[in-house]
Amino acid sequence: MTQSIRDRADTIATFRWVSVHLMETLARWVPSTPELEVKILFGRHIWEFAQHADALGRRTAELRAPLHFTLAPVNAYAAVLEELATVKGTAERLHGLYQAIIPDLEARYHRYLGETNRLLDEPSVRIIDRILADLARLQADAAETAGVRPDLRLADPKWPERLRTRALEVASFVASRSGSLAEVV
Amino acid sequence: MTATAAPVKTVQGVTLRLDPAREPCFTVVHTDAEMADWPGMSDQSRRERLHRHMNNEAAALEIAAQCLVDFPETPWDLRMQLARQSADEARHTSILLQRLCELGGRKGEFPVANFEWCVTLMVDNLPGRLALENRTFEAGLIDILGSLRTTWRAAGDATTADLLDGILADEITHVRFANRWIKRLTEDDPRILLRVAQAVHYLRAVNEALGPQPGDTNIVGTTFTQERTQAPAVYVEARLEAGFTQDEVLEVLRQAGFRSILPEELK
Numbered sequence A: 001m002t003q004s005i006r007d008r009a010d011t012i013a014t015f016r017w018v019s020v021h022l023m024e025t026l027a028r029w030v031p032s033t034p035e036l037e038v039k040i041l042f043g044r045h046i047w048e049f050a051q052h053a054d055a056l057g058r059r060t061a062e063l064r065a066p067l068h069f070t071l072a073p074v075n076a077y078a079a080v081l082e083e084l085a086t087v088k089g090t091a092e093r094l095h096g097l098y099q100a101i102i103p104d105l106e107a108r109y110h111r112y113l114g115e116t117n118r119l120l121d122e123p124s125v126r127i128i129d130r131i132l133a134d135l136a137r138l139q140a141d142a143a144e145t146a147g148v149r150p151d152l153r154l155a156d157p158k159w160p161e162r163l164r165t166r167a168l169e170v171a172s173f174v175a176s177r178s179g180s181l182a183e184v185v
Numbered sequence B: 001m002t003a004t005a006a007p008v009k010t011v012q013g014v015t016l017r018l019d020p021a022r023e024p025c026f027t028v029v030h031t032d033a034e035m036a037d038w039p040g041m042s043d044q045s046r047r048e049r050l051h052r053h054m055n056n057e058a059a060a061l062e063i064a065a066q067c068l069v070d071f072p073e074t075p076w077d078l079r080m081q082l083a084r085q086s087a088d089e090a091r092h093t094s095i096l097l098q099r100l101c102e103l104g105g106r107k108g109e110f111p112v113a114n115f116e117w118c119v120t121l122m123v124d125n126l127p128g129r130l131a132l133e134n135r136t137f138e139a140g141l142i143d144i145l146g147s148l149r150t151t152w153r154a155a156g157d158a159t160t161a162d163l164l165d166g167i168l169a170d171e172i173t174h175v176r177f178a179n180r181w182i183k184r185l186t187e188d189d190p191r192i193l194l195r196v197a198q199a200v201h202y203l204r205a206v207n208e209a210l211g212p213q214p215g216d217t218n219i220v221g222t223t224f225t226q227e228r229t230q231a232p233a234v235y236v237e238a239r240l241e242a243g244f245t246q247d248e249v250l251e252v253l254r255q256a257g258f259r260s261i262l263p264e265e266l267k
Helices: A007-033 A037-063 A075-085 A090-115 A122-146 A158-166 B043-072 B076-102 B115-120 B125-156 B158-186 B192-210 B235-242 B246-255
Strands: B008-011 B014-017
Touching: A007 A037, A007 A075, A007 B043, A007 B076, A037 A090, A037 A122, A037 B043, A037 B076, A075 A090, A075 A158, A090 A122, A090 A158, A122 B043, A122 B125, B008 B043, B008 B076, B008 B125, B014 B192, B043 B076, B043 B115, B043 B158, B076 B158, B115 B125, B125 B158, B125 B192, B158 B192, B158 B235, B235 B246
Parallel strands: none
Antiparallel strands: B008 B014
């Protein structure tokens, strides 16, 4: 079944909320992360998520929603992202973002591509294709950084997997417009 | 000036924002006098210059990033500029770290000071922070880089000179977007000019309280001469490119004793 314009706008707006949230999470981490190589990694990737948010926000305006329409996800998913945002350890930040949340985000983008009409919704598809390529590069960057900082160890090695499982448990992260804090940023 | 409950420190009676996180290998100091700064271009001096610049770029990254956190209601297009600046400063930090290592240096080899962060983060509004970090510190870096490229090249290190040239181009864009946004925000709300003026006044007071005086020496015995405490020669062409008006450049020139790197057509 073809998704309605409103459904697509809401999903794109939710991806936008997540992108802005991850941009802000990285920005919050930069001054409080001591390890220079990781600080640099986070700093470089702030711009990546900003660009994703920008492209997604321009697309919402083409889907009969406001420019930069932004929709907060369902509470359960927002809670997972908040747990990540508040971790203090550098290894937790590194593994939590790049091995738990970004893979989950990739899966959600792929699901969107699988469900949308690729011709009718081609502009969204192109944006998401580019985002997926970026996310793969971001994970490669993180792996390289982890390689030069083998001293960074997780206090609880199973925590990233638990975080990812909690994210996975949220089947659909799109909230209804009326029940969510929709905003234009 | 800060309205938040952010952690602070006191240096010689001046209240400043507490330093951002640094690894234990770094010795964090709080004044120019505590920095190991040598004149000339000895191997040690070259490494220290790169080390200091690397840490300053990290601080610039941290300031831009913290502005994204502290001012979420900022217009999206300005947030995009701050995000881009964050990535640029991160790249600069990485480039300088790599060059430092190529020249035999290492992280933490010399003391570092986070003056720009500690001052700028005391300001509780974005126009004020842009006025300090982008329009003052980064514009000052434009002037410094204008001279430094020549200094490194003359010392036989074209590689570092070329890197600084690339960094200079990025810094011009950071100053330019700040100039444009301060102008735009001020047009929308003239009271913002007061916040900008307050921020600049605050920086002047901090500089007067903490800046070295001619005749002082730093921890490695280098004397702060009149020339070393003076503002660097003004890179007129780059400042104009960065969106300063001719009147503003003339004012900066006046403050720098009319020492300038002149545009090609005026030489």
